[in-house]
Amino acid sequence: MGIKVGISSCLLGENVRFDGGHKHLRLCTESLSRFFDFVPECPEVGIGMGIPRKPIRLVGDVASPQAVAVHDYRLNYTEKLTAFGQQKAHEHSDLCGYIFMKNSPSCGLFRVKVYQENGYPAAEAGRGLYADALKKAHPLMPMEESGRLNDPLLRENFISRVFAYYDWQQLVKSGLSHHKLINFHTRYKYTLMAHSPKDYGELGRMLADAGNHEVEAIAERYFAALMAVLSTIASRKTHTNVLMHIQGYLKKKLSSAEKQELADIIDRYRTAELPLIVPITLLKHHFNNHPDPYIAKQAYLQPYPDALSLRNTI
Template sequence: MTALSSSHASELSQPKIQIGISACLMGHEVRFDGGHKRSRFCTDVLSDYFDYVPLCPEVAIGMGTPRQPIRLVSDDNKGVVDDSTEVFARGTRDETLDVSDDLRQYGRMQGQQQQNLCGYIFMQKSPSCGLFGVKRYLSNGMPEGSTRGLYADEFCKQQPLLPVEEAGRLNDPGLRENFLVRVFTYSDWQQFSAQPYSAKDLIEFHARYKYLVMAHSQSHYKSLGRLLADLSGKDIRQIGQEYFSELMQALAKPASRKMHTNTLMHLQGYLKNRLSTDDKQELTDVIHQYHKAIVPLIVPLTLLKHHLKNHQEVNQYAWQQVYLNPYPYELGLRNDI
C-alpha cells in the first residue's frame, strides 16, 4: 500500500501491511495469568490496514498458560551494576526458572525469519516484550533500574530499521502518528525496492519524500540531498540501502510544531503566484495559528491541500509530496497534533 495518496490508502482491496504484534494485544489469552491485554485501537482501527502476525515469546518457548511470572534480574555478583551488566529473565517465585537464553534465541530467530514485517507493536512493561522502561531487579529483589525486554531486544537487533512501538505509547497522539508515518514509509520502500530500480527511480522516490524528511530532521534533509547529488558510476542498490537507512533514521525523530510550520511554509511557496491576496493571507494566518497551538495540524494541511489540488497542473511536484498524505486520511491522526 503506497503512502502517496489517501485514496490509494483507503482501498481495502490493496494488500494489507504485515505488522508483528504481541499476541496478548490481539485478545489472545496468553498472559501469565491466562488473560489478555487486547488493544481496541489495534484490533478495531488499525486492522483495516494491517495484517497482524501475533507472537508470544513466552508461550513459544514452552511456558504454559497460566504460568509463573518472570522478571528481569541483574547479575550483581561483582558488586557493580552498569550498562554492561548481564540481565536474566527468572521466575518471581522460583529463581531456578531461567528462560533468558530461550527468550534471546527466540528473538534472534524471529528477527531473522520475519522479513516481511513493516512494523511491530510490543506489549509494554513485559520482561520479554517491553521496549522501554521494563523494571529490572537486583538478586535480593530490590528494584534498581529499567531496561528492554529480552525477546524485544534481540528482535530489534536483527531488524534495527524496523518501526517498533509499545501499545501503551500509541495512546500519545505524537508517538502514534510518528509510528504510523514510519510503518507506511517502510512499506512503500519495501514495494519500491522489491523491483530493479535506476538512479532516476531512486531520485524520484526521494522527491516524493523530501518534505516529509524536512518536517522530521533538517540534518537528514541535507545529508540525503548530498547522498543523491551525484550517482554516476555508483552501485545504486548499495546507495539505495544507505538512503533507506538514513530515511528511517530521519523519520524516527518526531516532527515538532516548529518543523511542521517550516514545512507548511515551504509548500505554501509553490502557491505564491497562484493565490489571491485574501487566500494567501488566510493560509498564512492558519499556519501561524497552528504554530501557536490554536488549531491542530489538520487545519492548515486541509487548506493547503485544497489550494494545491486546484493548481496541481502547475504544482505537480508539491502535490505529489508524501507529507500531504503519509498514511490513510481516515485514521485522523493529524487531528490531535
C-alpha cells in the same frame, strides 16, 4: 492486503498473559487493523509456557539479563526466549513494524525492570529478550510499545514510519536504480524537512554523487539515515516551515483573500490554536483546484490514509 506488522498477541485481546488475561489495545483492533495485517506472537506461549503460568522477570546485568521465574530463579528461560525471537525475526522478514507489550520481560521495548540481588530493580532499564532479539535482527524497522502509543505525537511518528518503511520495501522489490532512489528522496523532501531540515540537506548531498557508487551500497546508507531522521519527532516549528514552503507553490494561483486565509491558518497552527490537519486540509483543497505536479508527488500531504485521523490531535 494491508501492511504486515508484528504485535504482542495480548494486545489483540488474546488471553495469553501469565494470569490468563489480555491487554487489549483497541487502537489496534478498531483503527490500525483496517490498514495493517497484524502478525501476533506471544513468545512465552511460543516457547511452551502454559496459560496461566508463573510470571517471569529479568535479573542480573542490565546489558545481558536473564529471564527467570519470579518464584524460582532456577527456572531460566533466557536461551529459549532469545532463540524464539531470532527464529521469528527470520520467519517474519517481511514485517514493516512491530508493536510490543510494555514492561514485559519478554516483549518490553523500553524501561523494563531488571532486578538485582538486593531485590530491587537496577537504575538503568532493560529490554525484553524477545523484543531485543527482533531489534537486533531488524534495527531499522519501526518498533513501539503499547503504552507509548497513547501519546499522539509518538503514535503519529510510529505509524508514519511504518508507511515509509513499507514504501521503501516496495521500492526495493521493484528493483533499485539510481533514478528511483533520487525520485524517492524527492517524494520525501517535505517529510524529511518536517523532521529535520539539516538532515534533509545531508541526505541530498549523500545522493548528489550517487551515480558514482553501486546503487545497493548507497541505498543501504540512505535508508539507514532516512529511518534515523524519521525517528525524530517533527515539531510545530518544522511543520510550519514546511507548510510555508508548500504555500509558496500557490502564491500565483490564489486570490489575495485566499492567500491571507491560508497564511492565517498556518500561523494559528504554529501557535497551537489548530491541529495540523487544518492547514493540511486547506492546502490539499487548493491543490485539488490548482494541481501542481511536484507537490502531487510529495508524501508529506498524504503519508498515510486520512481515516487514521492522526493529524487531528497534533
